[in-house]
Amino acid sequence: MKQHDDDSHALLSDAQELGHEARAGIGDHAVLKLWLRMLASTAQVESEIRKRLRENFDISLARFDYMAQLYRYREGLKMRVLSRYLMVTGGNVTGLTDELEREGMVQRSASPEDRRAWIVSLTAKGRRSFEAMAKAHEEWLLELFGGLDEKAVQQVYAHLGALRVHLVS
Numbered sequence: 001m002k003q004h005d006d007d008s009h010a011l012l013s014d015a016q017e018l019g020h021e022a023r024a025g026i027g028d029h030a031v032l033k034l035w036l037r038m039l040a041s042t043a044q045v046e047s048e049i050r051k052r053l054r055e056n057f058d059i060s061l062a063r064f065d066y067m068a069q070l071y072r073y074r075e076g077l078k079m080r081v082l083s084r085y086l087m088v089t090g091g092n093v094t095g096l097t098d099e100l101e102r103e104g105m106v107q108r109s110a111s112p113e114d115r116r117a118w119i120v121s122l123t124a125k126g127r128r129s130f131e132a133m134a135k136a137h138e139e140w141l142l143e144l145f146g147g148l149d150e151k152a153v154q155q156v157y158a159h160l161g162a163l164r165v166h167l168v169s
Helices: 002-023 030-057 061-072 079-086 090-102 124-144 150-168
Strands: 106-110 118-122
Touching: 030 061, 030 124, 061 079, 061 090, 061 118, 061 124, 079 090, 079 118, 090 106, 118 124
Parallel strands: none
Antiparallel strands: 106 118
């Protein structure tokens, strides 16, 4: 009985490590296995990035993504547009904006075209803070994807691009 328990525990541990991939069976279609592997890989990378952002910068991935969008648009973005880019509700963006504004990372200004809208932009402090985080983020991604050579990265990138084109057509 002890051996069975040990084997079951090892299988459960392996399944947890595999995450989504543990759902695939031997006879399942290759496309299902690919989908589950993509989910598992994405979840693992995202989990590690979340952990490192929290440990190194005391910031959530949502706040990092928010700041990344604003960094790309130096003149700022309407909160509605920012919400659409982040694919979150306006309430989520308002909450993040309130927090980051209190910390001096972002500022709001009235939109010159629409009196009801606010433009949000990074402050100088916010830009400096984001640049430090982005540099570390890039290094982490290079490390996490370090198991793939440049050719493999380009191939996966091209294949995923072809998939995206197929999905929108």
